[in-house]
Amino acid sequence: MNEAFPNPAKNFCDTCAVRNRAICSELDNEEIVALNAIGQRKHLSAGEQLLWEGDEAVVVANVVEGMMKLSTSTIDGKEQILGLAFPSDFIGRPFGQSTPYTVEAMTDVLVCVFRRVDFDRFAREHPRLEHKLLERTLSELDRTRKWMLILGRMTAEQRVATFLLDLSSRFATADAGPTVPFGLQLSRGQIADVLGLTIETVSREFTKLKKAGVISLPNRREVAIEKREVLEDLAG
Amino acid sequence: MNEAFPNPAKNFCDTCAVRNRAICSELDNEEIVALNAIGQRKHLSAGEQLLWEGDEAVVVANVVEGMMKLSTSTIDGKEQILGLAFPSDFIGRPFGQSTPYTVEAMTDVLVCVFRRVDFDRFAREHPRLEHKLLERTLSELDRTRKWMLILGRMTAEQRVATFLLDLSSRFATADAGPTVPFGLQLSRGQIADVLGLTIETVSREFTKLKKAGVISLPNRREVAIEKREVLEDLAG
DNA sequence: CGCACCGTTGAACATGGTCAAGACTCGTGG
DNA sequence: CCACGAGTCTTGACCATGTTCAACGGTGCG
Numbered sequence: 001m002n003e004a005f006p007n008p009a010k011n012f013c014d015t016c017a018v019r020n021r022a023i024c025s026e027l028d029n030e031e032i033v034a035l036n037a038i039g040q041r042k043h044l045s046a047g048e049q050l051l052w053e054g055d056e057a058v059v060v061a062n063v064v065e066g067m068m069k070l071s072t073s074t075i076d077g078k079e080q081i082l083g084l085a086f087p088s089d090f091i092g093r094p095f096g097q098s099t100p101y102t103v104e105a106m107t108d109v110l111v112c113v114f115r116r117v118d119f120d121r122f123a124r125e126h127p128r129l130e131h132k133l134l135e136r137t138l139s140e141l142d143r144t145r146k147w148m149l150i151l152g153r154m155t156a157e158q159r160v161a162t163f164l165l166d167l168s169s170r171f172a173t174a175d176a177g178p179t180v181p182f183g184l185q186l187s188r189g190q191i192a193d194v195l196g197l198t199i200e201t202v203s204r205e206f207t208k209l210k211k212a213g214v215i216s217l218p219n220r221r222e223v224a225i226e227k228r229e230v231l232e233d234l235a236g
Numbered sequence: 237m238n239e240a241f242p243n244p245a246k247n248f249c250d251t252c253a254v255r256n257r258a259i260c261s262e263l264d265n266e267e268i269v270a271l272n273a274i275g276q277r278k279h280l281s282a283g284e285q286l287l288w289e290g291d292e293a294v295v296v297a298n299v300v301e302g303m304m305k306l307s308t309s310t311i312d313g314k315e316q317i318l319g320l321a322f323p324s325d326f327i328g329r330p331f332g333q334s335t336p337y338t339v340e341a342m343t344d345v346l347v348c349v350f351r352r353v354d355f356d357r358f359a360r361e362h363p364r365l366e367h368k369l370l371e372r373t374l375s376e377l378d379r380t381r382k383w384m385l386i387l388g389r390m391t392a393e394q395r396v397a398t399f400l401l402d403l404s405s406r407f408a409t410a411d412a413g414p415t416v417p418f419g420l421q422l423s424r425g426q427i428a429d430v431l432g433l434t435i436e437t438v439s440r441e442f443t444k445l446k447k448a449g450v451i452s453l454p455n456r457r458e459v460a461i462e463k464r465e466v467l468e469d470l471a472g
Numbered sequence: 473c474g475c476a477c478c479g480t481t482g483a484a485c486a487t488g489g490t491c492a493a494g495a496c497t498c499g500t501g502g
Numbered sequence: 503c504c505a506c507g508a509g510t511c512t513t514g515a516c517c518a519t520g521t522t523c524a525a526c527g528g529t530g531c532g
Contacts, residue, residue: 072385075472080388082381093378095371100378127363134370135331141377142329142336145318148380149308151387152316152432156488188511196388201488203512220497220511236311392520424479437520439480456479456529 012041016112021088022062023132031126038118044105050113051092051103060092060119066109067185071193072101081193083144086170090136094120107185151196154236159195160205161235164215168225182223248277252348257324258298259368267362274354280341286349287328287339296328296355302345303421307429308337317429319380322406326372330356342421387432390472395431396441397471400451404461418459 013019013032024035041064044050050061053072068085082101085091093099094116114122123130150159171182186194192202209215214227214234225231249255249268260271277300280286286297289308304321318337321327329335330352350358359366386395404418422430428438445451450463450470461467 070381072381074385074389074394078389080385082384093374095374096378101381124367127366130363130366130370131360134366134373137370137373137377138329138331141373141380142332144377144380144384145306145308145337148318148384148387149310149316151384153310153314158310198489199511200490200513204488207512434521435479436481436522440520443480 012036012112016064018062018064018088022112023090023129023136024062026128026132027126031129035122035129038122039112039114042111042113044109044111046105046107046109048109049102049104050111051099051101053099053102055099057093057096057099057116059113060090060094060116061114062112063087063089063091064110064112066105066107068103068109068111069106069190070101070103079193080196081190083140083147084194090133092116094123094133106190156195156197156201156205157208157234158236159197160191160202160209161231163191163195164223164225165228165231165235168223185221248272248348252300254298254300254324258348259326259365259372260298262364262368263362267365271358271365274358275348275350278347278349280345280347282341282343282345284345285338285340286347287335287337289335289338291335293329293332293335293352295349296326296330296352297347297349299323299325299327300346300348302341302343304339304345304347305342305426306337306339315429316432317426319376319383320430326369328352330359330369342426392431392433392437392441393444393470394472395433396427396438396445397467399427399431400459400461401464401467401471404459421457 013024013036016022016024019025024032027035042061044066050068051057051059063085065087068089068091070082070085070091071079072082073079084106085103091103091111123133150162154162168182188199188202188206191197192199195202206215206217209231210217212230214225214230216224216226218224249260249272252258252260255261260268263271278297280302286304287293287295299321301323304325304327306318306321306327307315308318309315320342321339327339327347359369386398390398424435424438424442427433428435431438442451442453445467446453448466450461450466452460452462454460
């Protein structure tokens with residue numbers, strides 16, 4: 001059977017869910033084949049780590065399915081989530097010696113992995129890819145800086161409100177009404193790590209918002225925004 | 237005199253203090269001339285702003301001399317400094333519609349300014365420049381993420397200690413001894429904005445460190461680190 | 473000299489963290 | 503099907519850290 005002897009040129013990019021959104025989107029077919037040759041797909045279970053803070057930067061990757069977190073922690077063990085990576089997001093540190101943060105799967109994840117040295121070489125030979133990566137890195141920097149304002153200057157209430165609005169926009173489906181519940185994906189503890197708060201504070205803010213009728217919590221892992229304007233006010 | 241009729245091809249890059257460190261460092265002479273043609277030098281006095289948060293992204297620039305800050309603020313007026321730009325640093329948002337933060341001179345500043353559209357075009361035509369910019373953006377992202385840990389998880393004492401160590405390394409001259417005082421450049425208020433604290437807390441932490449003999453404050457605008465190891469311990 | 477401006481210090485207060493107990497959820501096994 | 507237990511979430515009481523408000527001190531400049 002043909003399936004037993006797969007065509008070596010056959011590439012998984014053809015059917016890739018993020019083919020048109022990830023950094024590869026600018027590449028033509030020939031380039032995609034070349035890129036495909038140096039990459040490989042990998043499944044990770046929730047909780048598995050792909051990169052460790054401080055380690056040599058061995059691989060870079062594209063997220064195809066699932067959700068990952070980038071994090072770091074203080075010497076006394078307090079974690080801070082630095083960013084979340086969704087499908088089509090690029091992770092890892094190209095052109096660098098060491099990985100400055102840990103990358104872990106928060107759900108089951110499918111990633112498209114490259115050895116960093118291979119990717120670096122490929123990128124330098126394909127300016128269109130580098131340009132795409134630059135645009136992505138610039139956006140990521142913008143998003144990260146916006147997050148700094150949250151961490152540096154916002155109250156717990158403002159942080160939670162901002163977080164909910166942000167998340168809702170990321171999961172928004174055009175056809176869904178405003179109050180359709182969406183999956184939180186993150187545990188209270190993870191939300192706390194994102195926002196630089198504790199579990200207890202996050203929980204209290206959630207209850208406060210629920211009692212005020214601003215949100216509802218149909219179950220532990222979902223939220224629905226009931227009064228978006230109020231939430232926007234609170235977010236500042 | 238010739239000075240009255242400067243050669244239009246004459247370019248200020250030749251004598252530029254950051255010629256070998258800024259993103260232009262990879263360009264050959266011909267390219268430098270071309271870049272020079274679309275850029276211009278500009279002096280700013282301390283306190284002058286180059287970009288305003290939310291404005292259309294009109295210009296990008298290289299810092300040649302002096303120090304600038306990138307900042308944003310909450311709706312209720314609390315400022316957060318997002319980053320500092322030193323000579324050879326690149327500022328502004330290429331390939332973007334609007335500037336996501338305000339850029340202001342903290343000292344008198346000399347910058348090399350480009351209209352964003354000109355710069356964007358030039359960059360796309362010169363992959364080596366784009367590559368340099370990408371490397372710089374990636375480093376800046378790393379630095380910004382490190383900063384998030386400070387803002388999200390560190391105590392006032394840890395923040396101030398980290399800040400002092402960071403600053404000392406940026407002003408370190410190889411020949412200077414360990415306890416040579418260095419200029420703070422920033423007012424207490426600005427330090428507070430960098431660290432996500434208030435003026436008063438910063439002041440209190442400084443006095444605490446001084447009383448413990450860890451640092452000394454020869455005058456308002458200088459610090460000397462007396463016991464680096466202790467400071468490193470405190471920074472965590 | 474006098475007036476700003478910046479920095480320091482103190483006291484009261486508020487926000488969020490810590491610690492501890494109890495409730496809910498869900499998977500496992502009797 | 504229910505009981506159990508682990509893990510997660512919620513709630514409460516107390517406490518610590520850093521903020522707020524206010525007064526005062528030093529320094530530099532007109």
